[in-house]
Amino acid sequence: MKVTLRIQRYNPERDSEPYYQEFIVEAGDEKERILDLLHQVKWKFDGTLTFRRSCAHGVCGSDGIRINGRNRLACSTLLRDVNYRKPIVIEPLPSIPIIKDLIVDMSDFYRKYEAVKPYMVNNSPPPEHERYQSNDDAEKLFESAKCILCACCTTSCPSSWSDDNYIGPAALLKAYRFVFDTRDEAADERLDAVDTPDGIWRCHTIFNCVEACPKEINLTWHISQLKKRLTEREM
């Protein structure tokens, strides 16, 4: 069957602003992925179409794009997940600078991520074996640890749209990941990093991030746990 892709294009060396271009591609069945169709465009019609992808299986987080107005992974979105009887609109993630076509500049996203120290901090002398943690304590971290840093959440958040300096749900989720880790010793530094005017209080529990996350992480719940922890610490 024939499917129309309406793709946002932008080449900074040639275009003053982004524009849309339509491609008609051939899809085997509705289990075909959007990523396969993008490959078809690139390999058959226009080699200059530029997008990121690496694993092609929802693991690396590099192909977050906007499909029919929703932030999703091209490799994890099947034709049957979207209305393919109309042109499928493919755009880069919103509210983040475009480098070329579907590729966005993730530098700011990573800076926000770095601000919460996304690594274990433990300065006590290491025990003979590993640092133990109970199953129950580990369980509290599993969901937050599933994040693949695709930026679908942060770029879907209205607070990010109105203030690009807002730290964003992905960084807040990572803060949770370590603040609630019983082996970590830098909870206070991370809480300080999110308790700023452009930090966690810009989250108004709008849930866009939860809807966008391809790993089905309930970001808002995790952010609320951080708000609770901050409240306990400050009051």
Next chain:
Amino acid sequence: MYKHTGSRGSGAPGWVLQRITGLLLVIVVIGHYFVMHADPASGHTYAAVLERMHHPLWKMFDLTFITVGLWHGLNGTWGIFRDYKMKPAVSLTIYGVIILSGIAFWVLGVNTILSF
């Protein structure tokens, strides 16, 4: 570009107070509805207001209402502005207007309630 902007204190107290005042408003607004709006004919005459306002409990009710409502509404309004990037001059002006109007309306309200 992400900048870590230093905070002039934690945002936690404001966040909690917005929720606590919101909860209090549920109670006070329901009370307000029954006194002023449930029966359009009652509660509006000068005599009825005078009688109510001489009761210390009603005075307490109204003082709570004006304090909690003003704080909640104005802090919420400031929160909406704060969600946008503002130049320091704009931010300071808006903050000033919010604080000053808050004080002015609070003094006006408390003055009115206590004059009965």
